[in-house]
Amino acid sequence: MKIIDLRSDTVTTPTDEMREAMMKAKVGDDVYREDPTVNELEELAAFIFKKEAALFVVSGTMANQVSVMTYTQRGDEIIVGRNSHIYNYEVGAIAALSGVQAMPINDENGMFSLVELEEAIRPENIHFPRTALITLENTHNRAGGVALSKEYIDEVVDIADRHGIPVYLDGARIFNACVALGVEPSKMVERVDALMFCLSKGLGAPIGSVIVGRKDFIEKARKMRKRLGGGMRQAGVIAACGIVALNKMVQRLKEDHENAELLANELSQVKGIVVEPVAVRTNMVYFMLLPGGIDAPQLAKKLLERGIKISVVSKRRVRLVTHKDVSREDVIEAAKAIKEVVEGSWRDG
Numbered sequence: 001m002k003i004i005d006l007r008s009d010t011v012t013t014p015t016d017e018m019r020e021a022m023m024k025a026k027v028g029d030d031v032y033r034e035d036p037t038v039n040e041l042e043e044l045a046a047f048i049f050k051k052e053a054a055l056f057v058v059s060g061t062m063a064n065q066v067s068v069m070t071y072t073q074r075g076d077e078i079i080v081g082r083n084s085h086i087y088n089y090e091v092g093a094i095a096a097l098s099g100v101q102a103m104p105i106n107d108e109n110g111m112f113s114l115v116e117l118e119e120a121i122r123p124e125n126i127h128f129p130r131t132a133l134i135t136l137e138n139t140h141n142r143a144g145g146v147a148l149s150k151e152y153i154d155e156v157v158d159i160a161d162r163h164g165i166p167v168y169l170d171g172a173r174i175f176n177a178c179v180a181l182g183v184e185p186s187k188m189v190e191r192v193d194a195l196m197f198c199l200s201k202g203l204g205a206p207i208g209s210v211i212v213g214r215k216d217f218i219e220k221a222r223k224m225r226k227r228l229g230g231g232m233r234q235a236g237v238i239a240a241c242g243i244v245a246l247n248k249m250v251q252r253l254k255e256d257h258e259n260a261e262l263l264a265n266e267l268s269q270v271k272g273i274v275v276e277p278v279a280v281r282t283n284m285v286y287f288m289l290l291p292g293g294i295d296a297p298q299l300a301k302k303l304l305e306r307g308i309k310i311s312v313v314s315k316r317r318v319r320l321v322t323h324k325d326v327s328r329e330d331v332i333e334a335a336k337a338i339k340e341v342v343e344g345s346w347r348d349g
């Protein structure tokens with residue numbers, strides 16, 4: 001049976017060009033910094049974002065955690081969005097690994113209220129932890145894959161600067177944001193201290209994320225990566241796919257965005273579904289299933305019987321993600337199947 005997998009863009013498989021690049025990659029021991037392909041990927045990433053240096057890591061989660069470890073000391077506090085990946089989907093790692101606590105603030109549309117942000121920063125007081133870091137996420141996954149503007153990011157940095165606090169961006173899908181908004185990646189992150197982006201999501205590489213920032217920060221992060229057991233050896237074989245991802249796979253993200261828009265439009269006409277609106281859509285569609293009809297786990301089960309995979313976020317909330325391995329036709333087919341199952345459940349119920 002043909003499978004249409006809309007659970008995540010993490011399910012993408014490497015292109016033929018990536019497989020070829022893997023086979024031909026020049027390699028060395030990256031802990032000695034002797035892997036030419038890893039070095040090339042890191043230099044390319046630093047160049048794209050116009051930052052001093054970069055560090056290749058195995059996953060987005062490792063990138064976020066290495067960065068938090070590098071910026072903080074035990075007992076510090078970091079400001080995170082209530083719906084952010086760092087706070088929700090990393091197994092409590094900021095507490096477990098860095099020994100820091102979270103100050104979660106509202107990020108309903110992917111953005112903090114600037115007033116709330118400034119109030120969340122701890123003043124000097126013998127009782128208080130130090131606010132060591134402010135984290136942002138762009139695109140913001142749980143807020144609907146919404147792309148946040150450079151202007152908003154800069155406003156956050158203005159506040160952070162006033163208090164001398166670094167800003168770190170979880171840019172797992174930063175290229176989606178840049179393509180959707182037509183902004184150069186280096187412009188978008190011009191004022192953040194550091195960021196990470198993922199190669200293994202919409203860009204289609206099988207493994208890997210890259211942290212980008214100042215040279216001294218990246219040097220410390222390299223040591224933290226080693227501490228976590230993330231020092232790799234002949235990693236050029238995977239870095240080679242990352243180079244193809246950066247050179248060849250960024251511009252095509254707009255197809256994913258068009259497919260997501262199409263999906264959102266089709267689903268918004270289905271009885272029993274409320275598609276969540278976003279200011280700037282990228283490659284995600286979140287929707288709610290109204291009480292009275294089928295719920296999200298049941299919908300996932302019924303669709304699976306037809307070869308369609310979706311993400312259940314909660315009992316009535318669903319996420320669909322478009323990516324290079326789903327076509328426009330697949331999206332139309334999935335929307336049709338969802339309509340049949342959901343509207344059918346209202347008739348049957």
Ligand code: TLP
Pocket residue numbers: 007008009010058059060061062064085086089137139141170172173198200209
């Ligand atoms: N997100 C995954 C799941 O973990 C939810 C997905 O399917 O979307 N930052 C953001 C904003 C992310 O969305 C993700 C992955 C990560 C970090 C972590 O990346 P990985 O999975 O490589 O550790």
